[in-house]
Amino acid sequence: MLREWSQNVRKRREKQVRLIKQGMVPPVHHSVRSWAGEWETPREKIPEPAPWNRFVPEGEKVKRRERRLMFQVTAAAILLVFTFILFHSDSPALEPAEQFATEVMTRDFNFAGLSDWYKQYVGGNPAILPAFLKNDEPGNxxxxxxxxxxxxxxxxxxxDEKRKGLVIRTAARAEVVAAAEGWVTFAGHKEGLGNTVIIRHAGGRETWYGWLQNLHVKERxxxxSGERIGEVGETKGQSLIYVAMKKDNQFVNPAGVIPLE
Incomplete structure (x- = not known):
């Protein structure tokens, strides 16, 4: 079979050579198959462009802006109506929501506290606002x-150095308040101190309150200043509370800062 195929090929070549000598161009058999199509993606298979890459007519852009503006106006109107009803209603069920809204709208945002939280949970000193600057930086x-x-x-x-804090005897179930404004970094059980609250204050100080009966705050x-954080519990048959202060990761005498009696 191979020999026969070789003979056929030789005969076709000899025929082409004779035609060329006679001045006749041999026919060229073009393939009807388009090789370009092998590398081109059929139109029906071309994927749709991503939404952010699609062409949007200018009129459609205007309509989208109008719809967004209308949504914002509607949401603001609903919020305004809800607030009006909230502050003009005598229903006892709405009193907690009214108190919360009043506190949110009247409370000043404490950037120093946010800075302390940022330092502890994120690290570093953000310089976005003056309140975030270090103590020794100008403009702080x-x-x-x-x-x-x-x-x-x-x-x-x-x-003392062994106790790292001091112990106060007080009335049974006496109310314990925050010694200063700050961020609650811990609220839970600590070995040897029972229910404990730790508050981080501006300037890097921390106050510790141990042996509490109930906790009225949670972490973060x-x-x-003066807000209730818990109640004094009973320790060894007495109403005692442990108070400590930490500065630069070292425990210091809280009586040197807090006006304790």
Whole structure:
């Protein structure tokens, strides 16, 4: 078979050579198959462009802006009507929502507290606002906290290097308040201190409140100076509370900063 195929090929070549010598061009057999089509994607298979790459007529853009504006106006109107009803209703069920809305609208945003949270959970010192600057950077007008007594009582065990804090005897189930405004970084159980609340304040200080009976705050809450954070529990048959202060990762005597009796 191979020999026969070779003979056929030789005969076709000899025929083409004779035609060329006679001045006749041999016929060229064009393939009806288009090889370009092998590399081209059929139109029906061309994927649709992504939404952000599609051509949008100018008129459609205007309509989209109008719809977005209409949605924003409608949402603002609904919020306004809801707020009006909220503040003009005598229903006791709406009182918590009214108090929350009042607090949100009247409370000043504390950038110093946000800076402390940013340093602890993100790291670094963001320089977006002056309140985020370091203490030694020019333009920092961060206000230092005004300290107050967290609970009324008598110090029965003073601060020492072993205790790292002091112990106060007070009335049973006495209310414990935040010694200054700050960010609650811990609210839960600690070994040896029971229910404990840790608050981080402007300037990098932390206050610790241990042996609490009940906790009225949770982690990442923002508390104001004098805001209730818990109640004194019973420890060893007495109403005691442990108070400590930390600065630059070192425990210091809280009596040197907080006006304790």
């Amino acid at each position: 007008q961060q206000t230092l906290p005004q300290w107050r007594v967290p609970v009324k009582g008598k110090i029965i065990l003073p601060f 809450d923002w508390v104001k």
